[in-house]
Amino acid sequence: AIPLILDCDPGHDDALAIMLAAADPRLNLLAITTVAGNQTLEKTTLNARRVCTIAGITGVPIAAGYDRPLVGELTVGEYIHGASGLDGPTFGEPTVPVVEEHAVELMRRLLLEHPEPVTLVPLGPLTNIAVLLRDHPEVRSQIREIVLMGGSTERGNIAPYSEFNVAVDPEAADLVLRSGLPVTMCGLNVTHQALVTPEVVARLRAIGGDLADACVDLLTFFGSGYERVFGLADPPLHDPVAVARVIDPSLVECVRVPVAVELTGTHTRGATVVDLHGKTGAPPNALVAMRLDTPRFWDLMVEAVTKLSA
Ligand code: BDR
Ligand code: CA
Numbered sequence: 001a002i003p004l005i006l007d008c009d010p011g012h013d014d015a016l017a018i019m020l021a022a023a024d025p026r027l028n029l030l031a032i033t034t035v036a037g038n039q040t041l042e043k044t045t046l047n048a049r050r051v052c053t054i055a056g057i058t059g060v061p062i063a064a065g066y067d068r069p070l071v072g073e074l075t076v077g078e079y080i081h082g083a084s085g086l087d088g089p090t091f092g093e094p095t096v097p098v099v100e101e102h103a104v105e106l107m108r109r110l111l112l113e114h115p116e117p118v119t120l121v122p123l124g125p126l127t128n129i130a131v132l133l134r135d136h137p138e139v140r141s142q143i144r145e146i147v148l149m150g151g152s153t154e155r156g157n158i159a160p161y162s163e164f165n166v167a168v169d170p171e172a173a174d175l176v177l178r179s180g181l182p183v184t185m186c187g188l189n190v191t192h193q194a195l196v197t198p199e200v201v202a203r204l205r206a207i208g209g210d211l212a213d214a215c216v217d218l219l220t221f222f223g224s225g226y227e228r229v230f231g232l233a234d235p236p237l238h239d240p241v242a243v244a245r246v247i248d249p250s251l252v253e254c255v256r257v258p259v260a261v262e263l264t265g266t267h268t269r270g271a272t273v274v275d276l277h278g279k280t281g282a283p284p285n286a287l288v289a290m291r292l293d294t295p296r297f298w299d300l301m302v303e304a305v306t307k308l309s310a
Helices: 012-023 041-055 103-113 127-135 137-142 164-168 170-177 198-207 210-230 239-247 294-309
Strands: 002-008 027-034 062-064 118-122 143-149 183-186 252-257 259-261 272-274 286-292
Touching (some): 002 012, 002 103, 002 239, 012 210, 012 239, 012 294, 027 041, 027 103, 027 239, 041 062, 103 137, 118 127, 118 239, 143 239, 170 259, 198 210, 198 294, 210 294
Parallel strands (some): 002 027, 118 143, 143 183, 183 286
Antiparallel strands (some): 252 286
């Protein structure tokens, strides 16, 4: 199985990404690390514990990372994810603990200890990953690849041209994209091919049980936010797309192109400038996801929740 570490900010779509990563037999989830993003670090960490508790994911260490971006103030995603960061279901007291080690220290240690290179899957602002690469260059050879959810080849969501994860910490995203490591970017252009249709909700509901019910409640809340903010009836389930790419690369078609992060734009700070047609002459530095095999993606997601519900 492919060893991976999920770095996330749960978050509704992060929650389902955690379930997919823990359940799929082709993956070996080594750790879950948290970062401030959709909500404060305190809340995203609590939410990671809540998700693992309801999904029966035990034995995967959860470690908390940075509570703010490298530069400037934290912007949270409350307008979509609610006051808790995971509004919708009612959660009991989580039984899965958080470890004492800092997220970056846990990642460093696991990378150095693991017998084979590990895949990093960032699903929130890239603060933890950027600090790991900046302060611990010795881990580089132990990173197989970085498959992240963030950015867009098209327009943004938190601003006209900026996607949330990149816009919350543009300097961190810039550091990761310029790291020279193999980076795959699953942006809004591909995650908007993973729309939670009523049919998807019905498939999850049909699984039955507390976990499936919680997933339906999560997606219903998430959908109402998308409807209100973006006028989109079926919300895009962003983060699990990056996990799906790791599980089976043939699910997510990519192109190798130059990507830069706008750090100084008057109106576009945090935008990903994806040079699809080789206009800049810059060398390619990332694989950029373009097309999702949507039916197979939902099959994977439904299978994962079914397995965790058994
Ligand atoms: C990204 O931002 C967050 O709201 C989601 O969890 C996802 O990671 C989408 O822009
Ligand atoms: Ca996220």
